[in-house]
C-alpha cells in the first residue's frame with residue numbers, strides 16, 4: 001500500500017511491517033528492563049549418568065517471564081539479546097547467579113562433591129577479550145572449586161574468531177573449568193578440529209536423539225557420532241532424552257551422560273534440590 005507523503009514523495013507504508021517493527025522495539029526495551037525488574041531467573045535441568053541413574057550436575061537455563069508478554073522462550077529472546085548486545089549484561093548475571101546458587105548448595109552440604117553446573121555462553125560473550133579473565137576473577141572470589149563450572153559454547157561461537165576462542169578456552173580449561181560443545185552435530189566442525197581446542201564434552205543435539213527408537217538410520221548415525229567422539233576422548237552427553245527407549249539405546253551405543261524430559265524438565269532451584277535428594281535416595 002502506498003500513500004502520498006509530503007510534496008510529491010511517495011512513502012511506502014506497510015501496516016504489517018510497521019507493527020512488526022513496533023513489536024520489536026517494544027520487545028527490545030522490555031528485554032533491556034527485564035533484569036532490573038527481576039523478571040529473569042534460572043532453572044536447572046539435571047544431568048544424569050545413564051549407567052547409574054545418578055544426577056552428576058545440572059545445566060542452568062535462563063527464564064524470562066514478562067508481566068504482559070508472559071513466558072518468552074530463550075530460543076526467541078537470546079538471539080535478540082545477542083543482536084542488541086544486551087546478552088553481555090544478561091550473560092554476566094547468569095554466570096553470577098549460577099555461581100551464587102551452587103555456592104549456597106555446597107555451603108549447606110546439599111550436593112555431593114564433584115557436582116557441576118553448566119552455563120550457556122553466547123558467542124558475543126566469548127568474543128569479549130577479557131571474558132575468561134573476568135570469569136576466573138569471579139570464581140576466585142567465590143568458594144567454589146573451579147571444576148564445579150562448565151561452560152557450553154556452540155560450534156559457530158568457536159568459528160567466529162578461532163584464535164580468540166582458543167586463547168580464552170585455554171585460559172579457562174587451564175584453571176580446571178570444563179568446556180562443552182552444545183548442539184553438537186548441527187554445525188560444521190570436525191572432531192579432529194575440536195580436538196585442537198581444550199574441549200572435553202560434546203552434547204549431541206536432540207535432533208540426533210529423538211528418533212533413534214523408531215528410525216534405524218538415526219540410531220546408526222547417533223552410534224557413529226558417539227563412537228567417534230569417544231575415540232577422540234570426548235565425554236558425550238545426549239540432549240532431549242524423552243523416553244525409556246532412548247535411555248536403553250543410548251547406553252547400548254556407549255553414550256555416558258544425558259538430560260531430557262524423561263528424567264526431568266528444567267526445575268526451579270528448590271525443586272531441583274528435592275529432585276537430587278530423591279534420586280540419590282533411590283539410587284545411592
Ligand code: C2E
Pocket residue numbers: 045060061062063073074075078091094120121122152182183206239240241242259260261262265266
Ligand atoms: P540448549 O543449551 O541446547 O538447551 C537445551 C534446551 O532443550 C533447553 O531449552 C531445554 O529446556 C530443552 N530440553 C531439555 N530436555 C528436553 C527434552 O527432553 N525435549 C525437548 N524437546 N527439549 C528439551 P530452553 O531452556 O528453551 O533453551 C533454549 C536455548 O536457549 C538453549 O539451548 C540455549 O541455546 C539458549 N539459552 C538458554 N539459557 C541460556 C543462557 O543462560 N545463556 C545463553 N547464552 N543461552 C541460553
Ligand code: MG
Pocket residue numbers: 059120152182
Ligand atoms: Mg546448553
Ligand code: MG
Pocket residue numbers: 182183203205239
Ligand atoms: Mg544444547
Ligand code: MG
Pocket residue numbers: 183205206239
Ligand atoms: Mg539444543
